[in-house]
Amino acid sequence: MAKNSKTFSFEFFPPKTASGQEKVISLGKEFESVPAEYYSVTFGAGGSTQQGTIDTCRSLFNATKVPIAPHISGIGSDKSSIKSMLQLYKDEGFKKLVVLRGDLPSGFGSAGDFPYAINLIEFINENFENYFEIEVGAYPETHPEALSPEDDIQHFCQKMSAGVRGAVTQFFFDSDVYFRFVENCQKHGMDKPITPGMMPIMSKEGLVRMANNCGANIPTSLINKLDSFNNEDDLKKFGADYIASLVSALIDKGAPGIHFYTINQLNPTNQIINLID
Numbered sequence: 001m002a003k004n005s006k007t008f009s010f011e012f013f014p015p016k017t018a019s020g021q022e023k024v025i026s027l028g029k030e031f032e033s034v035p036a037e038y039y040s041v042t043f044g045a046g047g048s049t050q051q052g053t054i055d056t057c058r059s060l061f062n063a064t065k066v067p068i069a070p071h072i073s074g075i076g077s078d079k080s081s082i083k084s085m086l087q088l089y090k091d092e093g094f095k096k097l098v099v100l101r102g103d104l105p106s107g108f109g110s111a112g113d114f115p116y117a118i119n120l121i122e123f124i125n126e127n128f129e130n131y132f133e134i135e136v137g138a139y140p141e142t143h144p145e146a147l148s149p150e151d152d153i154q155h156f157c158q159k160m161s162a163g164v165r166g167a168v169t170q171f172f173f174d175s176d177v178y179f180r181f182v183e184n185c186q187k188h189g190m191d192k193p194i195t196p197g198m199m200p201i202m203s204k205e206g207l208v209r210m211a212n213n214c215g216a217n218i219p220t221s222l223i224n225k226l227d228s229f230n231n232e233d234d235l236k237k238f239g240a241d242y243i244a245s246l247v248s249a250l251i252d253k254g255a256p257g258i259h260f261y262t263i264n265q266l267n268p269t270n271q272i273i274n275l276i277d
Contacts, residue, residue, distance in 0.1 A: 007037035007257035008273070009069075009168075009195070012060070012264055014041060014052030020264070021059060027266050028060045034273060036066045037257065040098050040135075040168075043071035050085065058092060068094045069135065073102030074114025074123075082114070083127060096133045098168065099124065118159045125163040136160065138167040138194055140181035144215040149184075157190040166192050168259045170214050171199035173222055173242075175249045193256040198247060200261075200268030201239025203232070240268065244275035251276075 010031050015021050028039060039060050043053045057068045070089055074082065089097070101117040114120040117136055124132055136159055139152065146152035160167060172178060178196050185194065201207055204226040211218050222242070229235035247258050260269045 006251050006255070008034050009037045009040065009257065009259045010269070011040045011042065011197075011259065011261050012056060014056045015264065016052070021056065024056055024264060025059050025063045027262065027264065028064045028066065030266055030270070031262075032064045032066055036064075038067040038069050038096055039064075040069040040071060040259075043073050043100075043102075054088065054092075057089075057094060061093070067096055069096035069098050070094055071098045071100060072120070073100050074112065074117065074120035075102040076112045077114060079113045079123065082120070082123065086124060086128060086132070090128065090131060095131065096135065097124070098135045098137070099164070100137050116159075118162050121159065121162045121164060130163065134164040135195075136164050136167045138169040138181070139215060140169050140172055140177050141215055141217055153184050153188055157185060157188045160185075160190050160192050164192070166256075167194045169194060169197045170216060171197045171210075171261060172216055173219055173246065174217075175246060175253065177217070178250060178255065179253060195257050195259050196247075196250050196255050197259045197261060198243055198272070200243060200263065200265075200272060201226070202236065202263070202268060204235070236268070236271075240271040240275055244272045247272065248276055 010027075012024050012027065015024055031039075041053050041056045041060070043050065053070055057070050060066065061068045072082070072085065099117055099121055101114075101120075114123065121134060121136070124134065138156060139146075142149045142152045146155070156167075169178065169181070182194055185191075199207075199210065204223070207218065207226070208223075210216075225238065226235060229238065250258065260272070262269045
């Protein structure tokens, strides 16, 4: 697989310090040469990192000219605040969005005007005349709150039919998981691009924690292998090899590209990219 045969995109989260912001800009410059299709920047539920998201998006765009896709979460928000935010993104020249429902922050008594992502998608397209190119999230191993896998697929396909370009998946560790999900979506008449999301393996503990938070299954064989390492560098090298092999398999079998969850670090993702066949 040639690295330039498919598109790669990268996710960052808004740093809390000036030095962290400088680090993200440096990362953006490094990944620009991959080349990067776009950079997404996360957004706290209920607007908890709104200014940080805007600042990081602006800095990355000015430093790299790579297209920027701010995350936007609807839950806990009202129409007025969301419309103002969308207008700001439009004024900044950001034409791409990652639209998510989000999790209701502690202390919020109401889901607001957008209890589900589809409500926010429809609002965006109605008020901005399809100006924004929208990506949404996907759970190939079923959303943790879904009533059943079938119910989850049906709701996902409804969301995809509401005026979006494509989806980015939660991370996973078995290519069959992704292709079964895509096949199930196609059986429901949904053929828009679904891009796999990939998470670097930094440590067993961190991996398990993140997987538990988002309902991702870690194969027993992978857990056992991670348990066998006494040296952190050896574990990270194995992790890079594992994810690089997974990426190659996904692309070789038809995935439209890869979205990397960088965790605001260069080496883990860079090692994976350099290992791809």
